[in-house]
Every structure is written in structure tokens, then in C-alpha cells.
Amino acid sequence: MRVLIFLAALLCGLPVFASERCDVRVPTVKVEMGEVQLAYQSIGRASDPALLMVMGLGGQLIHWPDEVVARLCQQGLRVIRFDNRDVGLSTWVQAAPPANLVYQALRYRVGLSVSAPYRLRDMAGDALGLMDALGVRQFHVLGASMGGMIAQHLADLAPERVQSLTLIMTSSGAQGLPAPNPALLALLAEREAPNREVALEQQADLLAALGSPLVSDDRRALLQQAEIAYDRAFNPAGVERQLLAILAEPSRVELLNRLRVPTLVVHGTADPLLPVMHGVHVAAHIKGSELKLIPGLAHRFQEAFKEPLLAAVLPHLRAHRQDGHWAQL
Numbered sequence: 001m002r003v004l005i006f007l008a009a010l011l012c013g014l015p016v017f018a019s020e021r022c023d024v025r026v027p028t029v030k031v032e033m034g035e036v037q038l039a040y041q042s043i044g045r046a047s048d049p050a051l052l053m054v055m056g057l058g059g060q061l062i063h064w065p066d067e068v069v070a071r072l073c074q075q076g077l078r079v080i081r082f083d084n085r086d087v088g089l090s091t092w093v094q095a096a097p098p099a100n101l102v103y104q105a106l107r108y109r110v111g112l113s114v115s116a117p118y119r120l121r122d123m124a125g126d127a128l129g130l131m132d133a134l135g136v137r138q139f140h141v142l143g144a145s146m147g148g149m150i151a152q153h154l155a156d157l158a159p160e161r162v163q164s165l166t167l168i169m170t171s172s173g174a175q176g177l178p179a180p181n182p183a184l185l186a187l188l189a190e191r192e193a194p195n196r197e198v199a200l201e202q203q204a205d206l207l208a209a210l211g212s213p214l215v216s217d218d219r220r221a222l223l224q225q226a227e228i229a230y231d232r233a234f235n236p237a238g239v240e241r242q243l244l245a246i247l248a249e250p251s252r253v254e255l256l257n258r259l260r261v262p263t264l265v266v267h268g269t270a271d272p273l274l275p276v277m278h279g280v281h282v283a284a285h286i287k288g289s290e291l292k293l294i295p296g297l298a299h300r301f302q303e304a305f306k307e308p309l310l311a312a313v314l315p316h317l318r319a320h321r322q323d324g325h326w327a328q329l
Contacts, residue, residue: 021044021045022043022044022069022070022073022074022079023043024041024043024066024069024073026041026042026043027041028040028041028089029041030089030090031130031133033129033130033133034129036085036090036091036126036129037090037091038082038083038084038085038090038126038130039061039082039083039088039090040061040080040083040130041061041080041081041082042078042079042080042134043069043073043078043079043080043081044076044077044078045078047078048076048077048078049076049077049078049138049139049140049321049322050077050078050079050080050131050134050136050138050139050140051072051077051078051080051140051141051142051317052080052082052127052131052139052140052142053069053079053080053081053082053142053143053144053147054127054141054142054143054144054148054150054151054154055081055082055083055084055087055144055147056143056144056145056146056169057239057242057243058239058242059084059144059145059146060083060087060088060089060229060232060233061081061082061083061088062088062228062229062232063229063301064081065301067306068301068306068309068310069081071310072310072313072314072317075314075317075318076321077317080130080131080134080136082127082130083233084123084126084147084150084242085118085122085123085126085238086235086239086241086242087233087235087238087239088233089232092235092237092238093117093118093238095117095241101189101240101243101244102189104247105247107247108247111175113248114244114248115244115248116241116245116247116248117241117244118245119245119248119249120149120153120245120246120249121157122245123150123153123245124150124151124153124154124156124157125157127141127154128154128157128161131161138161138163139161139163140162140163140164140165140166140320141154141155141162141164142166142168142313143165143166143168143170144168144169144170144301145169145170145273145299146170146242146246147170148167148168148169148170148171148282149170149171149173149249149252151165151166151167151170152165152167152170152252152255152256152282153252153255155261155263156258156259159259159260159261163262163320163321163322164261164262164263164264164316164317164320165259165261165262165263165264166263166264166313166316166317167263167264167265167266167282168266168267168309169266169267169271169273169279169297169299170265170267170274170278170282171278171279172251172253172256172278172282172285173246173249173250173251173252174251174252174253174281175251177275177281178275178277178278180272180273180275181272183209184206184209184210184272184273187202187205187209188206188243190206192236196230199226199230199234200223200227201223203222203225203226203229203230204219204223204225204226207222207225207226209272210272210298210299210300211298211299211300211302212268212296212297212298212300212302212304212305213270213296213298214270214296214304215296215302215303215304217302253285256282256285256286257285257286257287259286259287260287260288262288262316262319262320263283263288263289263290264289264290264291264292264312264313265279265282265283265286265289265290265291265292266292266293266294266309266312266313267279267291267292267293267294267297268293268294268295268296268297268298268305269293269294269295269296269297270295270296270297271297271298271299272298272299273299274299276293279293290316292312294308294309297309
């Protein structure tokens, strides 16, 4: 009887142990890597398989929903999220953009070369350097939007280290794919704001435009999200440099064709920035990859789509967890 009572107590206590282990309120730490300093958080046990999460254009580590990070950690993963260079608490590159962004965008549209202070492959090198600094040899990678583009380079740079690749709402960068919604592009171009209030309104407008037509956003909630991000770090010039890095990128089709990393591609059918064919195209060029389309998902991690996203991602991570354990809390 005592054994049964002990086992019952232990089982009932498991969620508590997991909750303590997967506390997303861990401190943000900075690591020096040459000219770049990255700010990151590590959630979970250092002994668990690592999952590196790479955020998209202008996104900070806080833009990974805490509930999603906690759920991933509770599956027995060490979740590492970080600020890319030029956003958040990581290094802000001091070089000015080489030319007017509109001019560079026009060059991109007509197939001409685009100048950028750094490239997406440099940002992939940042991510790899972070894992080196943490002493993590092998890891899983999950990238969203621009983060998915960086993740493609990361898997190409170190295929022997990337155990699995998850690419969400991203693109191959190939010519001829459907263009973003023009109204959305106009909102992305709005980077000048005379004060905090205008900047918050602009960001709320952008968040709304990136959302699904199936979901009605609460304007106050959008403004609150914008406020949290603004007060943590606001660097519109950095976002412009990141955008130039995307525009300066040639097609990654050849890169994708040579990848042999177990890959899941997840895309929404209502994505206004990178329409669904971008995801289909990525999956078509990675041998053995799996494609999952989520009806109604746009280009944001909205509450209504967190469970469908987790339902898509978790089986892939489970299948490629090489230590043979899953949710060993």
C-alpha cells in the first residue's frame, strides 16, 4: 500500500516538476562571439536534447509564445531561444544600410543584386556559434519565416550537428513564387515613427495584417504585445538591415536540394506575407521532407493556431529524438 501511495504521489507531482524545470522566466544571458553578442534563454535541463528556435524578421526571443516554449520543454527538450543580431538585446550592427530600402527592393523585384551589411548565412553562423558557446554538439532546429531561412543555412553549414529541421511559414527565396500582399508590404516599409505612440500603432497594424482572416484580433492585446516588444528593444534600422539580408539572398533551391536532414515544413493556407506555395516549394526541394499545411494559419503565432502547430511539430521532434526517450519528466 505504501508503494502505491508513493507512486500516486510521484505521478501527481510530475506536472509540478515539469513546471519548475520548464519555467520560461529564466534569466536572459549574453554570450560574446567575436564582433557579435547574442542574448539567449535556455529553458529545461542541460542534459536533455536541445531545440534551437530561430525567430523571423524583427522578432525577439519573447515573440516565441511562452506557452509553446513550455510545452516543448515539457516533452523533455532543452529549448534555446535567442535574439538574432540587430534585434532585442543582441548586438545592434552599427553599419548604416547601404542605400534606400525602397531602391534595394526595386532592384530585387527586377532581379538585380542587392547590397546588405551582412547575409543570412552570417546569421546562421551566429546561431551555430551560440551552440558552440553552450557546448551543444547536436541539436534540433526550428525556424520561423526569416528564421526558417537562417535554419536552412544552418542545416547546410553543419548537417552532422542538426538532428532535425522544422521550417515554419518560410520560403526558398526562388524567383516566380507568389508575392506578398501589397498592403502588407506597405506596412512593413513603415519604419519611421516620431514617437512611441505612433510606433506602437504601426506595429499593431502590422500584427493585425499578419493575422488570419479567420481570427478577430483584440486591438488592445495587439497594442500590449507591441508595447512589450518596444520597451524591451526598439531598433527599426536593425530590422531594415535584416530585410536587406533577405533581399540580398539568391535562391536557396540548390542548397535545399543537397539537404539530407530530417525535415518538416509547416505552412498556413492563409499566409499573406509568404503565400502557401512558398512552403510547398521548400518541401518539394528537400528530399524526404514532410509537408503539413494548416488551414487558416497566416503569418503569426495566434492563440487559435497554437495547438494545431504543436500537433504538427511534436510528432516530428518525437520521431527524430535520438536518445530514445520522450517526455521523460
